[in-house]
Amino acid sequence: MNKPQPPRPIGWRRRARRRLVRPLSEASPADIAIVGLSCRFPGASNTEEFWRNLHDGVESISFYSPEDLAASGIDPAVLANPHFVPAGSLTEGAELFDASFFGINPREAESMDPQQRVFLECAWHALENAGYHPERYSGSIGVYAGCAMSTYFHQLLRNPGFLHLVGHLQALIGNDKDYLSTHVSYKLNLRGPSISIQSTCATSLVAVCVACEGIRSGSCDMALAGGVCIRAPQITGYYYEPGGIYSPDGRCRVFDSDAQGVVFGNGVGVVVLKRLVDALADGDFVHAVIKGWAMNNDGGSKASYTAPSIDGQADVIARAQAMAGVNPGTVTYIEAHGTATAAGDPVEIAALSKAFRRGTKKKGFCAVGSVKSNFGHLDHAAGVAGLIKTVLALKHRQIPPTLNFEQPHPAIPFADSPFYVNQTLSDWKCRRFPRRAGVSAFGIGGTNAHVMLEEAPRRQSLASSRPAHLLLISARTTTALETATSRLMEHLKAHPHLAIADVAYTSQVGRRAFSHRRTLVCQSVEDAVHALESTDARRVLSSKWRGRKRQVVFMFSGQGSQYVNMARGLYRFEPRFKKQVDRCAELLKP
Template sequence: MAEVCLQRIAIIGIAARMPRSEGREGLWGLLSEGIDAIRPRDVGRPFGPDRGGFVDDVDAFDPEFFGMTPREAAQADPQQRLALELAWEGLEDAGIVPAPGAGAPRAGVFLGVMASDYADLVAMAGTEGVTRHTLTGVGRSIVANRISYSLGLSGPSLTVDSGQSSSLVAVHLACESLRRGESEIALAGGVHLNVSPLSSKVVDSAGALSPDGTSYVFDERANGYVRGEGGGLVVLKPLARAVEDGDHVYAVIGGSAVGTGSGEGGLTVPSADTQARTITEALANAGTDPSRVQYVELHGTGTRVGDPVEAQALGAVFGASRGTAGPLAVGSVKTNIGHLEGAAGIAGLIKAALCVDRRELVPSLHFSRPNPLIPLGELGLRVVTENEPWPATGGGPVTAGVTSLGIGGSCCHVVLTAAPAAEPVGEAVAGGAPAVVPVVVSAKSPEALAGQAERLRSLLLSRPELGVADVAFSGVVSRAQFERRAAVVASDRDGLVAALQKLVDGRTAVGSVVG
C-alpha cells in the first residue's frame, strides 16, 4: 500500500448528548455497562417514533447564556440550541475559553444536520406564527453559523448534509480544513432530533424501521433500524500543536476518505465496492495497512440489505490481510442508542475514540447468531458481545476504523490511532504534603453555580485519577469566568468532593467563599 500519511489530527475535546446519557462520561457508562437506551415515547412527547432513543428535556435552554432573547430562542430549531450547548461543552473539555478578538485562533465549525423537523412544525402552525426570527430559526445553515456567531469563531462555518453520513463527513471536512491551514482548531460533529410527525411517517413508509424496535446488527433477526436522537461534537487540532500545548488527546485521526456510489438495486441500495474503496483510501491516507486495524465501528443499522453489504466490504478490505492477527472485531453503537441519522457518524466516532483512549472494547448488543448472509469466519470478522481489553496490536499502534453511510450512497471512513504517550505530571506538593488550593467554580446565576458544582463533583467521583491541583489549575486557566463564583478550598479529593456537595446544597464549606 502506498503511504500518503497526511498530517495527523488530534481529538482534544468531546461533547455528547445521547439517549439516557449526559456528557462524555455518561455515554461511556452506558456503553461499558451494555445498556439499551431504547424506550417507548413519553406521554409528554407529542411527536416522534413510538419507540426509539430519546433525549430528555430537548425544550430546556438558557438563552441568555448564549446572548439570545427568550423570543428568539423560542423560534430557533432545538437542534440549534443543542448544537450551541455541545460546542460550549466541547471547548470546555478541550480547555479552550472562547475569546473573540485579534489573538484568537481561527476556529472552524463543521456540523452534520439532515433533519428539518422544526421547519415542519412551523409550517404546520401556519403563516400566522411567522416572526422576524423565523428565517434564522428554521434554516439548517444557521445550526453551524449560530455557534460561530455566539462564540465569536472566525473560521469556516458550514452545515453538511450527505444524509446519514453527514456528521462523519463533517469531521472529514474539518480535518481537511486544519491540514490546509484554513482553520487552527475545528469543531466537528452533528445533531439530530425527532420532533415532527412527518419525518417519522416518511421513514416508516420507506420500510426501513424495525417493527419490534430493536437493532439486531449482523444478527439473523435483523429487521430494520430504530430511530434515535441526540448529538455529539469533537474539538480538533493538528497533533503536533496539541502535543506542544500539552492537551489531553483522546485519539488521533490518521486519515479519512469520502466516496459515493449505490448498488445495482437503486439509489438507496448500498454498494460494497464503494464502501471497500472508501475504506481502502482512508487507510492509504493514514499510511495504515489493513492488517494493523484491530476494531471497526460499523455503520451497522441492522437492516436485512445493509448489514450483509457492509460485512462484504469489510471482508474484502480486511479479511485476507488478517493472517495470525485473528478476526477483526466489529460493533455498532446503534444497538445502544438507535440510529441518530444525521448525527450517527459522530456517535460512532466518539464511541471508538473513547474505546481507543481507554484501550477497551464494549459490547454490541442483541447479537446471538449471525445473519446467514454474513459468513463471519470467511470474512475474518467477529462481533464484540462483551467488555474486553483492546485486542493485541502485534507491536503496532492501537488502531480503529469508523464507517458511516448515507441513504443516497455517500460513504465516509475515518482511521483512528491511540494518542502518543504523554509525560506524567505529578500532584503539586508543599513540604511533602498535597498543597491546599482553591478550586474555582463560576456561572451566570446561583442556580447554575450549584449545577456546575454538581457536574464537577460527579466528574471527580467518576475519574479517580484526577488530582486536586490539576482540577484547580484547569478551573482558573481553561474555563470561562462568570460573574457568580465560588472558591472551594481543599487539599485532597475527599475534601473537595465534600465541599462541592455543600455548594450544591446551598451551603458553604469552612474556608470557602461564594460571591
C-alpha cells in the same frame, strides 16, 4: 424553556506539564487529536453516561404507550394499523434551553429548531471538555456540522400568529439547515470556517473528515465537528414496510440472521479537533488520534440510488487506511454503519473484507459492532455517535457488546472473513501495535466516509513544584454558582486520581469568567473536596465581580516588618515572582 446546565464530564489540561510515556507508532504531522467530546444520546446526557450504557449493554430504545402517542398528537386510528410500530429513541430534555446563557431572548429561542438549540449547548460543552475558552485561544476555531430536516419548522407553520410576531426570516434562520454552524460561530465568537455539511446518514462523519482537512490545510487551528438529529415531536413511532429499512418490532439486530431493519432516533454529538503536535505541545488531554480519513461516492454503478456499493465502501476504507499508513492486519475493531438491513449488512462486511484483504489474510481477528444496536439510527448524528463510542472504547481499552446478535446473517461469511461480532464486553488486548479502529458512515445517495483511529499516546502529569493551587469557579447567577460548585465537587469525588495542578490550571485559563465567582486554595483533590463540602468561609471565598479590572502588584511593606526568609515560599515555587525579585536585587546592587 429555561433550565440549569446538565452535569457534564469536565476536561482538564495543563500546558507543558505532561511527559510522553509511550510514543505513537509512527507519528505524522497530519495526525489529528480529538481533545474534546460532548454528546446527548438516548439514555445518556453526557459521555460518561453513554460509556456506562455501552459498558453495561443497555438498549435505549423506547416503546410508547397509547397515552404517550396521543400526547404527541398521533391520531388514535394510527395505532390500529398492524404495521405501526410505537418505538423510537429519545434525547431527554431536548425541549429545554438555557436561552439567557447565550444571550437569546425567549421569543427567538421559541422560534429556533431544537436541533440548533441542543447543538449550540453541546458545542459549548465540547469546548469546556477540551479545556478551552474560545476568546482566550489565539488560534482560529472552525465549525463543521450538519442536521436533519427541520420538523419543528412544520409545527411553526401551523401557528401563523406566532410567525407574524417573530417574522418569517427569523423563523427560517432558526430552522433551516444552512444556519446550524454559523449560529454556533456567532454565539461562541468563533472566527474559523463555519460550514454546514449535508450527506444524509454520513453527515456527521463527513463533517469530521472535512474538519480534519481544514485543520491540515491551515484553514483553522481547532475545529468543532459533529451533527444533530432532533425530531419534533420525538414520540411518534413509524410504519413498518416489508423489505424496507424499518424494523418490524422496534429492535435493531445488526448482522443477525433475524435482521430486518433499523429504528430511528434522536441525538447530538460534537468533537473538538486539533493538530496532534499542537495538542501535545499545549498539554491537552488527547482522547484519541485520527490517523487517516477518506470520503467518496458510489457513483452510478449500482442497483439503485439508495443501494449500497461494495466497491465504493471498500475504496473509502482502503484509502483511509492508506492515509493512516497502517496495515489492516493491525486494525482490531470496526464501528460499522450497521443498519441491520438485508441488503446493507452483507454489503458492508463484503466491502470491509475486500479492503482488509489487500493487506492481510488473517481470519477472525477484528471485532465489528454498531452502536445502532443500542439506540437505533440517529440519522445525521449517526456517524459522530459511532465515532464517540469508539473513542471511549479506546480510552477504556474495552470493546462494548453489540446487542441483539445471536446467529450471523446467512449472507455474511464471517468464518472466512477478518471479522467477528463482539457480543460481550471484552478487554481490548494489543501486543505489538497500538489499539486501532475504523469508523464507517454511509449515506443514502452513495456518500461514504471512513475514519481511522488510534489510541492516544500515554502520558502522565509531572508533579507540580507548587505546594498549593488556586481553584476558580464562576457562573452567571448565585444559583448557577452553587450548581457549578456541586458539579465540580462530585466530579473530583468520582475522579480522585486527577492532578490538582491540572484542574487548577484549566479552571484559570480554560473557562469563561462570569460575574459570580468562587475561589479556593487547595493542596490536593481530597483537600479541595473537603473544603467545598465544608463551605468554610475562611477557605472558600465568594464574591460578585463588578466589572472593574484590577492590577495585581507585590507590595513590600518596609517599616521594620520584614523578617528573615520572608516570601521564601513564593521565591521558591513561583518563577515569575523569583524573576522580579532577582531583577530588583540586580537594580539595588551598588
